[in-house]
Amino acid sequence: MSDEHSVPLRERLEEFIGKPMGGDGPSVGPDPVNLPMIRHWVDALDDRNPIYLDDAAARRTPFGGLVAPPAMLQSWTMGRPTxxxxxxxxxAPGTPGRSALSELDAAGYTATRATNSELEFERYLHPGDEITSTTMLESISDEKRTALGTGYFVTWMSTYVDQQGEVVGRQRFRVLKFRAEAGVPA
Amino acid sequence: MSTHTQQSLEWTSIRVGDEIPPLDVPLTASVIVAGAIASRDFMPVHHDLAYANKQGAPDIFMNILTTNGYVARFVTDWAGPHAQLKSISIRLGAPAMPGFLLRFTAVVQRTERQGDLGLVDIALRGATDIGDHVTGNVVLLLPASDRTRLGKAHQRDETIGLGLIVDVPRTVGG
Incomplete structure (x- = not known):
């Protein structure tokens, strides 16, 4: 480990770029797409679009039956938290492995703020769909000074597939990992 | 609590420049925590004030999954249950924190027929007391070929303006 830390941060970050994030293999949703989680979401966001919970109404739409709110895509494969x-x-939901994010944490860039999200939906998910996701680290910026503090923009792309291996959606996500500076308004 | 129209907009009635009825979301700690946990995001900055302070934030703040969820709700409250979202592209700005009013507004930027479907590209903004929390675009599809796909035959009331086919009172609350 001591050898590792003698390597400049930029070099330590480079080794993660273009590689999968989040350990071995894809993230597997702990449960299939299901009505109880959809109901929690509908109530939390007070979203009364009938396609999420009213089966008869959903059948009268091109969806042909109940579907999950599309913005839940990322939720289906979130890790179970300890x-x-x-x-x-x-x-981190569980014991974090070594990653670009842990390298930045160790270097003092411990604060995280999401800055961009690009969600694409190939199709809406139905209860029973089994979702897995694979996330690739696309890029890490040079060190930037921002209004929040000094940090790095880290961008990754998650691809979500169903039980047939068909892509159902994608999300490109960018966060700023930065040193929280006292007195800087968030 | 909001009630949702059971009917959808007709794509042919949507014009570039149309404004979407605003959605106001009064933010409380409950609203922010409910969204974080419903989306299975247990990052402490979304529920733990002391942790948020340590990270340089004056309060807990809304997670991005919830922001995306409100963006989706905002546009489908308007477009109706036949609308299929194709993309949500957003840029995050000021954090959405308890005590703020989060107000979504949007304008139709582009429409395009794609066979039996009509595409609508919407530019939106979600503003709070301290500035824009979110700006971006949503692209959605609506049936565009024949009215029977929207259910029964509709008598469109030209006085309604945006072409909303209303047969259920539509109110949006916080």
């Missing part, structure tokens, strides 16, 4: 100690792990 809630104890999550703050100490910087919000």
């Amino acid at each position: 809630v104890q100690g999550i703050a100490e792990r910087g919000g």
